[in-house]
Amino acid sequence: MNVVTRFAPSPTGKFHAGSYRTALFSWIYAKQNNGKFILRIEDTDKERSKKEYEENIIDSLKWLGLDYDSFYRQSERTDIYAGYIKKLIDSGHAYISDENIADSTNADKSGLRSHVIRFRNPKCKIAFDDIVRGHIEFDTTELGDFVIAKDMNEPVFHLTNVIDDHDMGITHIIRGEDHISNTPRQILLYRAIGAEIPQFAHIPLLLAKDRSKLSKRNGAIPVSDYRDRGYIREAIINYMALLGWHPADDREILSIDEVIGQFSLDRVQKGGAIFDDEKLSWFNRQYMARLSDEDFISDAKPFLPDSMNGMQDLLKRALSTIRSKVSSFAEIAGLFDNSADLSFTITVPKYNVNSLLWSKNPDKKLALKHLEFSLNAIQGIEDFTMDNIKNAIWPYAEANGKGDVLWPLRYAITGQNKSPDPFTSAYIVGKNEAIKRIKKACELLAN
């Protein structure tokens, strides 16, 4: 069988994790079976559908690399639906119904039509076998004669969804669990139009922290925000794939190809999963760590503040520190802000003399003596590398007390309680600047 899956969002909000995971599973399933993946914008609700949301969905899909083979927009298919509605009425499956608007239970009665097209419900038992949940049965009696169109040119979700899935040859409908209860009436519709019923796979919902359905108002962060914050797309895909699915072994870092290779709808979880931003962040860090220095710098470039322009050398010297401090590219800028970990590389630190003293042994003379040693050692280094700096000072520090020697040195260079170690810090600022700063600290201590 030639597998065809689809992702059918309504453009009524930004593309967030909930719908993204649904799209991802559909996409993976299509790829894995050498099938086709279709994007269909379900914009039949003219009130709530917005072009900007459609663009956000398309952009996000593109950024993530979820490519589709065909693209449709329901608002452009009105004629097709009208044809089906006519057939349904002619065959007696549907009828034009007189509505008593006053009796409607609908809270908002504005916009209600006096005539509407309803499906003639045969009121029977419907059963289907869901790929992830197994056998599910419903009695459609309570559904009544549900509305399938407001008029010939304004069909409603259930109808357009069924017609399109049939028309586009969708073989597997992979969608959220919230659609389970829509399935029986859609099956009724498939039968009425004489269509084959596709396979259903209802995947569990993504939940907010309070275990309710993830939604815009409920902690759902748009995928485009992650892009803007400098997340790596593979990290997002990897993490999302693991929400509701798990490979047979214990590995968690999986490439997209590995996920496609191992994915199976049978192994999809039945219970909903809470989206955990911290774990996503960990995944992103893992993927950042795998980047070469060159790739890291080029990926980071768009996120660097203007003040970093022309400071490529500094960026390179500080790279190992940056890598250890950051879990997304957008965080790099913050590292160089006032009083942040790397601000000393841009602004010469100001501090109180006493800060130069190791708290467990606050002795000015001792600190001065050790600092003078470090100064000499550093002045004597020809090739100013991190290793050479360390080798020049480390034996002395071990002999004379690491805290006593290293704390004043680090503080002299960085002026901060929290910063990289003294050797790294010296290396990042460079030999001349390091000497300058240590000399200044010595003067302060001498007075």
Added chain:
RNA sequence: GGCCCUAUCGUCUAGCCUGGUCCAGGACGGAGGCUUUUCAAGCCUUAAACCCGGGUUCAAAUCCCGGUAGGGUCACCA
């Protein structure tokens, strides 16, 4: 409320089909420790779960029944 779905550490999950190898494994997060005596990262260690009650069985996280809890859905939205 009706209908439907679900139920393993705080979170994501493995195991459940084919009962014993599970005093339940991995990962995130937590706690503690190590390190170039500050941070971060890294490494090591550690706490932490089979919703409850009945069965079936020599043996149940795994099978059966009944509760309970959570979620979804009940539109002229999708």
